[in-house]
Amino acid sequence: MGVADKVWDALTTVIKMNDKVVSLASVVKEQQAKIESLTERVVRLEAQLETMFKIAYSKYPVVRRRVRCAPRVVPRARPRSEPPPVSGRARPRNVKARGSRPIARPPGGSLATH
Numbered sequence: 001m002g003v004a005d006k007v008w009d010a011l012t013t014v015i016k017m018n019d020k021v022v023s024l025a026s027v028v029k030e031q032q033a034k035i036e037s038l039t040e041r042v043v044r045l046e047a048q049l050e051t052m053f054k055i056a057y058s059k060y061p062v063v064r065r066r067v068r069c070a071p072r073v074v075p076r077a078r079p080r081s082e083p084p085p086v087s088g089r090a091r092p093r094n095v096k097a098r099g100s101r102p103i104a105r106p107p108g109g110s111l112a113t114h
Helices: 003-059
Strands: none
16 A cells, blocks of 8 residues: 555545544534433422422421430349349450360470471
């Protein structure tokens, strides 16, 4: 291919791309017009809804009632003779279980067998 063929191919490619850009621009304009019309419709619906709420509240005002809460539960005082409740753990971390012994280490200090 010569230089003229390369230039011709480049020009035809640019023209095709220009046509695609023009068609995409027209599609974008159509979509923008649809979006704007939908926005206008939503604004009108919001206005109608607000008007309906105002009319409804003027005819039937909202009566606010005081909501009673459940009675507050006060923990009972436990007598001193009762032990404290156990919460999740049977014993504190620093206390060993009964009958547990430390692992006896061999004279070399390692537990690995040779």
